Amino acid sequence: MLRLSVLCVAAAAIVASASVQAGDFELLEIDGRNVKWGPPEFASGADVSFSYVRSIMQFPSARNCRTMTPAKVMAMGSGMPFEAFDAAVKGAFAQWSRAADIVFRYVDDPAEADILLGTQATGHGIAFTNVVPSDTVSHGEEPAVATLEQATICFNPSLAWNAGQWHEGLGRDFRTVAGHEIGHAIGLDHPGPRGAMMAFKEEFASRVLQPSDIEAVQTLYGRPDRSAK
Numbered sequence: 654m655l656r657l658s659v660l661c662v663a664a665a666a667i668v669a670s671a672s673v674q675a676g677d678f679e680l681l682e683i684d685g686r687n688v689k690w691g692p693p694e695f696a697s698g699a700d701v702s703f704s705y706v707r708s709i710m711q712f713p714s715a716r717n718c719r720t721m722t723p724a725k726v727m728a729m730g731s732g733m734p735f736e737a738f739d740a741a742v743k744g745a746f747a748q749w750s751r752a753a754d755i756v757f758r759y760v761d762d763p764a765e766a767d768i769l770l771g772t773q774a775t776g777h778g779i780a781f782t783n784v785v786p787s788d789t790v791s792h793g794e795e796p797a798v799a800t801l802e803q804a805t806i807c808f809n810p811s812l813a814w815n816a817g818q819w820h821e822g823l824g825r826d827f828r829t830v831a832g833h834e835i836g837h838a839i840g841l842d843h844p845g846p847r848g849a850m851m852a853f854k855e856e857f858a859s860r861v862l863q864p865s866d867i868e869a870v871q872t873l874y875g876r877p878d879r880s881a882k
Contacts, residue, residue, distance in 0.1 A: 678851070678869035679842035681784065686799045688786050689840040689873040690755065690767065693796035696875040698754030701839070703746065704763045705739075706771030717781035718807040720774035726810045727772055733814040733827060742770060745832035752867045753874040755839060768804045768838050770831075776811035779855065780830055782837035783807075798873070804838035806831075829860045841869050 680687045691699025705724035712719050725735045746757040760766050773781075783806075786799040808814075814827040829850070836851050843853040849863040859866075 677844050678849075678865040678872070679844045680869060680873065681837065681840050681842045683784075683786055683799060686786075686797060687840060687873070688784060688799045688801050690801050691874070693798045693800050695798060695872060698756075698874055698878075700756045700758060701767045702758045702760045702765060703742075703768040703770065704760050704766035706769055707763055709774070710763070710769070710771070712783065712805060715783040715805065718771075718773070718783045718805045721769070721771035721805060721807050722774050722810075724771050727808065727814070738827065741828035742831050745828050745835050748832055748862055749835060749839065749870060751877060752862055753870040754877050755870070755874040767801070768806065768835070770806045771808075772810040773807045776809040778809060779812065779825065780806065780808045780834050782834045784838060784840075801840065806834045806838055808834075825855070826860065829858060830855070832862075833858060836866065836870070839870065840873050841866070844869070 682688075687695075689697075689699065690701045691697055706721045707723055709723075710721045712721065724738060727733055727735065727738045743759070749755060750757055763769055782804060784801055785803040787802045808827075808830070812825060814825050832850055841851050844851055844865050846852055846854040848859065849865045850859045850861070851866055851869070852858045862870075
């Protein structure tokens with residue numbers, strides 16, 4: 654089973670470029686195919702469940718997030734209470750759901766979740782996302798998109814986090830980082846170093862979805878047309 658892990662860090666060595674514009678988005682690609690939840694077709698909606706890690710969990714085949722600890726660990730090391738963690742995560746999911754035909758549903762049981770969020774057992778970097786496409790072999794012509802089977806998001810609990818704008822010395826805006834990582838978990842890649850939520854330079858990432866983010870997520874899931882929204 655192929656897996657893809659996405660590292661998200663503030664890369665000071667990256668040379669700044671122009672802001673990302675609509676049409677400049679990038680989608681994750683594994684073995685020559687893009688990946689998404691739901692039907693393996695572009696612009697098709699999906700229902701995705703998510704939950705939090707409640708006990709130590711092992712993912713030995715993952716490049717990162719191999720050992721994930723409970724999300725409540727964030728309250729012990731980072732100074733951000735779990736209630737703030739939960740509110741930021743749900744707000745970040747809602748932002749993507751408002752932009753495209755993808756509905757997120759919280760479930761209590763981590764074993765039933767499509768996307769699992771937790772913390773790193775050994776803190777490094779800022780956050781990682783690991784995505785796993787289905788290994789189901791299709792008959793006939795290969796679809797252009799592979800269906801995702803699982804995604805894990807792990808945050809570094811030893812960092813200082815806050816609920817406001819990122820600023821050196823004041824910690825990191827958790828909701829922005831969570832929104833960025835969720836973007837990876839649903840099939841989006843970095844379009845460039847700045848000008849979008851999916852930008853890979855943390856200090857130049859947008860706190861709200863930009864045209865390139867919206868175009869990317871609508872390419873995979875279509876417009877937010879369902880009455881469930």
